[in-house]
Amino acid sequence: xxxxxxxGVGSGKSTVLAMLKEHGETVVDxxxxxxxxxxxxxxxxxxxxxxxxxxxxxxxxxxxxxxxVLGDKAAVEKLNSLAHPYIxxxxxxxxxxxxxxxxxxxxxxxxxxxxxxxxxxxxxxxKQTRVNRVVIRDDCDVSRVEKIMxxxxxxxxxxxxxxTVIVNDGSFRELREKVFAKLRExx
Numbered sequence: 551x552x553x554x555x556x557x558g559v560g561s562g563k564s565t566v567l568a569m570l571k572e573h574g575e576t577v578v579d580x581x582x583x584x585x586x587x588x589x590x591x592x593x594x595x596x597x598x599x600x601x602x603x604x605x606x607x608x609x610x611x612x613x614x615x616x617x618x619v620l621g622d623k624a625a626v627e628k629l630n631s632l633a634h635p636y637i638x639x640x641x642x643x644x645x646x647x648x649x650x651x652x653x654x655x656x657x658x659x660x661x662x663x664x665x666x667x668x669x670x671x672x673x674x675x676x677k678q679t680r681v682n683r684v685v686i687r688d689d690c691d692v693s694r695v696e697k698i699m700x701x702x703x704x705x706x707x708x709x710x711x712x713x714t715v716i717v718n719d720g721s722f723r724e725l726r727e728k729v730f731a732k733l734r735e736x737x
Contacts, residue, residue: 551650551736552666556658557673558702559695560680560687562718562725563654566673569729570652578644579654580637580663587636596632621697630657638663650736659703671732672713674705679719 557563564579571577587593588610597604597615604614619625634657641663645651655663658670677699684695709715714735716728 551668552645553650553652553669553671553736554655554658554663554667555652555671555673556655556708556713557675557718558680558705559698560683561673561675562683563656563673565718565722565725566671566716566729567652567654569726570733573730573733575733576648576651577654578641578651580641580656581654583637583640583644584633586640587633590636593633593636600628600632621700623701626657626701634663638666641666659708669736670711670713672705672708672711672715673718674709674715675718 555563555566567577567579594605594610597610601615601618604611604618606614615629619629641653645653652671653667655667658664681692681695681699684690684698685692688695714732716725716732718725718728
C-alpha cells in the first residue's frame with residue numbers, strides 16, 4: 551500500500567513522516583528524491599532547454615529556478631511536468647516490494663503522482679501557525695511564505711477530495727496521538 555502524505559507548506563508533513571519512521575514504517579520524501587533527480591544530466595538538459603542557465607558551478611541553483619516560477623502557478627506546473635517523470639522513476643525504485651510505504655509529496659494535485667497512491671493523508675493546520683513555522687524553520691520573511699502558499703491548493707479544497715485528514719494545530723504529543731490513531735485504522 552502506498553500512502554501519500556500531503557499538506558501545504560508548514561503543515562507538518564515531515565514531522566508526521568519522522569514519527570512514522572521512528573515507529574518502523576517505510577517512508578520516502580519526494581524532496582529527497584528530487585535532490586537525486588537534480589543530479590541527473592537528462593533532467594539538467596530539460597531545465598536548460600526550458601529556463602536557460604539556472605546553474606551555479608554545474609549544479610542546479612534553486613534560487614535561479616525559483617526566479618522563473620515563484621508566484622506563477624502555470625510556471626510551477628511546467629517545472630513539475632519536467633521533474634515528475636524522473637521523481638516517479640525514483641519512487642518506483644524505493645517502493646518496489648514494500649508492503650506499506652508512506653511518501654511525503656510536496657506537489658500532488660495535477661501531477662503524475664496523483665493516481666500513484668492507494669490512500670492520501672492530508673495534514674492541515676491554521677494558516678498563521680503554518681506561516682510562523684516556516685518563517686522560523688527557513689529563516690525567511692512572511693512574504694516569501696505567502697507566495698508559496700498562494701500557488702498551493704487550499705486545505706478546504708483538498709478536504710473535499712475525501713482524503714484522510716489530520717489536523718496539526720496542537721502540540722507534538724497531540725499530533726502523535728492523531729497519527730497513530732490513523733495508523734491503527736490502516737491495520
